[in-house]
Amino acid sequence: MNNTESGGRTELLGISNAIVDVLAHIDETFLEKIGAVRGSMTLIDEARAREIYAMMGPATEMSGGSVANSVAGFAILGGNAAYIGKVRDDQLGEIFNHDMRSLGIDIRLPRATDGAATARSHILIEDDGQRTMQTYLGACTELKLDDVTEATVGTPGIVLIEGYVYDIAEGPALASHAMQMVRANGGQVALSLSDSFCVDRHRSAFVDAVRNGVDIVIADEDEVNALFETQDFSATLDVVDTMDNLFVMTRGAKGSVIVHGEEKLVYPADTVDDVVDTTGAGDAYCAGFLFGLSRRYSLEDCARMGTRCATQVIQRVGARIDASVLDDLG
Amino acid sequence: MNNTESGGRTELLGISNAIVDVLAHIDETFLEKIGAVRGSMTLIDEARAREIYAMMGPATEMSGGSVANSVAGFAILGGNAAYIGKVRDDQLGEIFNHDMRSLGIDIRLPRATDGAATARSHILIEDDGQRTMQTYLGACTELKLDDVTEATVGTPGIVLIEGYVYDIAEGPALASHAMQMVRANGGQVALSLSDSFCVDRHRSAFVDAVRNGVDIVIADEDEVNALFETQDFSATLDVVDTMDNLFVMTRGAKGSVIVHGEEKLVYPADTVDDVVDTTGAGDAYCAGFLFGLSRRYSLEDCARMGTRCATQVIQRVGARIDASVLDDLG
Numbered sequence: 001m002n003n004t005e006s007g008g009r010t011e012l013l014g015i016s017n018a019i020v021d022v023l024a025h026i027d028e029t030f031l032e033k034i035g036a037v038r039g040s041m042t043l044i045d046e047a048r049a050r051e052i053y054a055m056m057g058p059a060t061e062m063s064g065g066s067v068a069n070s071v072a073g074f075a076i077l078g079g080n081a082a083y084i085g086k087v088r089d090d091q092l093g094e095i096f097n098h099d100m101r102s103l104g105i106d107i108r109l110p111r112a113t114d115g116a117a118t119a120r121s122h123i124l125i126e127d128d129g130q131r132t133m134q135t136y137l138g139a140c141t142e143l144k145l146d147d148v149t150e151a152t153v154g155t156p157g158i159v160l161i162e163g164y165v166y167d168i169a170e171g172p173a174l175a176s177h178a179m180q181m182v183r184a185n186g187g188q189v190a191l192s193l194s195d196s197f198c199v200d201r202h203r204s205a206f207v208d209a210v211r212n213g214v215d216i217v218i219a220d221e222d223e224v225n226a227l228f229e230t231q232d233f234s235a236t237l238d239v240v241d242t243m244d245n246l247f248v249m250t251r252g253a254k255g256s257v258i259v260h261g262e263e264k265l266v267y268p269a270d271t272v273d274d275v276v277d278t279t280g281a282g283d284a285y286c287a288g289f290l291f292g293l294s295r296r297y298s299l300e301d302c303a304r305m306g307t308r309c310a311t312q313v314i315q316r317v318g319a320r321i322d323a324s325v326l327d328d329l330g
Numbered sequence: 331m332n333n334t335e336s337g338g339r340t341e342l343l344g345i346s347n348a349i350v351d352v353l354a355h356i357d358e359t360f361l362e363k364i365g366a367v368r369g370s371m372t373l374i375d376e377a378r379a380r381e382i383y384a385m386m387g388p389a390t391e392m393s394g395g396s397v398a399n400s401v402a403g404f405a406i407l408g409g410n411a412a413y414i415g416k417v418r419d420d421q422l423g424e425i426f427n428h429d430m431r432s433l434g435i436d437i438r439l440p441r442a443t444d445g446a447a448t449a450r451s452h453i454l455i456e457d458d459g460q461r462t463m464q465t466y467l468g469a470c471t472e473l474k475l476d477d478v479t480e481a482t483v484g485t486p487g488i489v490l491i492e493g494y495v496y497d498i499a500e501g502p503a504l505a506s507h508a509m510q511m512v513r514a515n516g517g518q519v520a521l522s523l524s525d526s527f528c529v530d531r532h533r534s535a536f537v538d539a540v541r542n543g544v545d546i547v548i549a550d551e552d553e554v555n556a557l558f559e560t561q562d563f564s565a566t567l568d569v570v571d572t573m574d575n576l577f578v579m580t581r582g583a584k585g586s587v588i589v590h591g592e593e594k595l596v597y598p599a600d601t602v603d604d605v606v607d608t609t610g611a612g613d614a615y616c617a618g619f620l621f622g623l624s625r626r627y628s629l630e631d632c633a634r635m636g637t638r639c640a641t642q643v644i645q646r647v648g649a650r651i652d653a654s655v656l657d658d659l660g
Contacts, residue, residue, distance in 0.1 A: 058402070059428070060426070063390065090421055092421050098383060099387075099389060101384075
C-alpha cells in the first residue's frame with residue numbers, strides 16, 4: 001500500500017488543534033496540588049501553563065493531538081494526507097511541523113509570525129498509566145475562518161475535523177465552512193468527538209453538525225452516549241439506528257461497533273496479553289478505519305484495519321503505529 | 331538521604347554542554363545516506379543540523395548531555411547540585427533549564443539573549459538499540475571563560491567537568507580556571523572523558539589536566555585506553571598504577587575498576603536478565619559513585635552505589651534513575 005494508489009489526490013485532510021505533548025510522571029499528590037480531576041483534560045491559560053510546568057518534573061516532548069495523531073497514522077499506512085492546524089514560528093512549532101512533514105503529510109498553513117506560542121498539552125502520568133491533561137491551546141486558538149480556503153482545503157476524499165476545534169472562537173464557523181467545501185467537491189466529512197467533556201461543551205453544535213453535514217461520526221462509547229445524552233450504549237444504538245450517518249464507535253476491550261443505515265457490525269477487540277499503554281488507541285483505530293474506507297474496503301475490513309492499528313498501539317509506549325501493521329491482512 | 335545532609339553546601343557542580351536530545355528511530359539506510367559512522371558522535375553545524383533533522387522521522391525531545399545527566403542523577407539521589415552550561419532564551423533552552431530545575435538543581439547562568447540557538451543532539455536509534463549522534467553545539471560553543479566566576483562556581487565539594495567542554499573555543503581555559511578555583515577552596519576536581527574520539531581530539535590537554543589539577547578521572551575502558559594510548563585495559567592499569575588520581579573506570583558487563591594510589595578495587599556488574607537500553611549507564615554510574623564520595627562512603631560503597639544506578643538505567647528506556655534506587659543499601 002502506498003501513495004501511488006491515491007493517484008496523487010489528498011485522501012485525508014485533518015483539521016485540528018496542533019499540539020506538542022509535554023509528558024512527565026507525577027506522584028499521587030500532584031493532581032491534588034494543582035486541583036485537577038484524575039483522567040480529565042482541562043484547558044488552561046499561559047500563566048497557568050507556566051505554573052504547572054514549573055511544578056512538573058523532567059519531561060519529554062513530542063508532537064501530539066488526537067486528530068493529528070490519526071492523520072500521522074493514516075500517512076504511516078501509506079495514505080496521502082494533509083493537515084490544517086495553527087502553530088507559531090517557535091521551536092515547538094518547528095517540532096510539530098517537522099514530525100508531520102517527516103511522514104509525508106502536506107502542511108497547509110504557514111507558521112504564524114506573531115500571536116500566542118505553539119500549543120502544548122502537559123500530560124501528567126501516574127504510576128498506573130492514568131493520564132491527566134492540562135492543555136494550553138496557544139496558537140491553536142488563532143486558527144481562523146480565513147485559514148480555511150479553497151487553496152488550503154483543496155479537494156480531499158475525507159476531511160476529519162476534531163471536536164476540540166469547537167473550543168476555538170472561530171472553530172464552529174471554520175468547521176462548517178470546511179464541511180461545505182469538501183462536500184461540494186464530492187468528499188466526505190468525518191467528525192471526531194474528542195472527549196465526553198468536549199461533547200458536553202458543544203452538544204448542540206455537534207448534534208446539529210451530525211444532522212446536517214457530517215457523514216462519519218468517530219467516537220468512543222462515552223462520547224457518543226454524551227452526544228445523545230443516553231444512559232447506556234444500547235440506548236445510544238437505538239438513537240443511532242434512526243440516523244443515516246456512518247457511526248464508527250470504539251468500546252475499548254469490548255471492540256467496536258459500526259452502524260451505517262441498515263448495516264450494523266459488531267467487531268471484537270483482539271486479545272492482548274500485555275496492555276502497555278492504551279493512549280492513542282482510538283486515534284490509531286481512526287487512522288486504520290479511514291485508510292480502509294479511503295481505499296474502498298468493506299466496513300468489516302475497515303473495522304479489521306482499525307482494530308489492528310489499535311492493537312499494536314496498546315502494546316507499546318507512545319501512540320505511533322508501524323508502516324507494516326496491516327501487512328498480513330488480505 | 332536528602333539535601334539537609336549537605337548542610338546547604340553545593341556538593342556537586344557540573345560544567346558541561348547543555349544539550350536537548352532529539353531522538354528518532356532510523357532504518358538501516360539512514361546512516362549511509364548522511365555519511366555517518368555507526369555508533370559515533372559527530373559535531374555538526376547548524377545548516378547540517380537542519381538538513382539531518384529534515385531527513386529524520388518523527389522525534390522525541392528531552393534534556394540530555396552526559397554530565398548534565400550525571401548531575402540530574404546526583405540530584406535525584408538527594409544530592410545538592412548546581413550546573414553551569416549555556417543555553418539560549420528559546421524554547422529548547424527553557425526545556426533544558428526546566429528539567430534541571432525541577433530536580434532542585436541550581437542553574438548558575440542566565441539564558442543567553444542572543445547568539446546561537448540551544449544545542450541539540452540528533453540521536454539516531456536503530457532497531458537493535460545502537461545509537462549514532464549528530465550534535466549541533468549551538469549556544470554551548472558560547473560558554474566563555476567569563477562565565478566561570480566566584481559567583482557562578484562558588485565552593486562546591488566536587489566540580490565535574492565534561493571532556494566535551496574542550497571542544498569549545500574557551501573550553502580548556504574555563505575548565506582550567508574552574509579547576510583552580512574549586513581546589514583553592516578545598517574542593518575536588520572530576521573530569522569525565524566523554525568518549526574516545528573526544529579523548530583523541532584533546533589527548534595532550536587531558537593528560538596535562540590529569541597530571542596537574544584533576545583529582546578524579548571518570549571514564550569507560552575505551553576512553554582511558556585512548557587517554558594513555560594503550561593496547562588494552564591491563565596496559566592501562568599499569569599506567570594508572572603509577573598515578574595518584576582516583577580513577578573510576580567502567581567496563582560495561584565486566585563491571586568497574588577503581589584505582590586510587592595503592593588502593594585497587596574490581597567491582598562486578600550486577601547480573602541483569604533483560605538489558606533494555608544501555609544509554610546513560612555510565613552517566614548513572616558516575617552519579618551514584620560521586621554521591622557516595624560526597625557523603626564520605628568507602629570506595630567500595632561508592633562503586634556499589636554507582637553500579638546500582640547503572641543497573642537500574644539499563645533495564646529501562648531513558649537515562650533517568652529513581653530516587654529510591656539506593657534505598658535498600660546499608
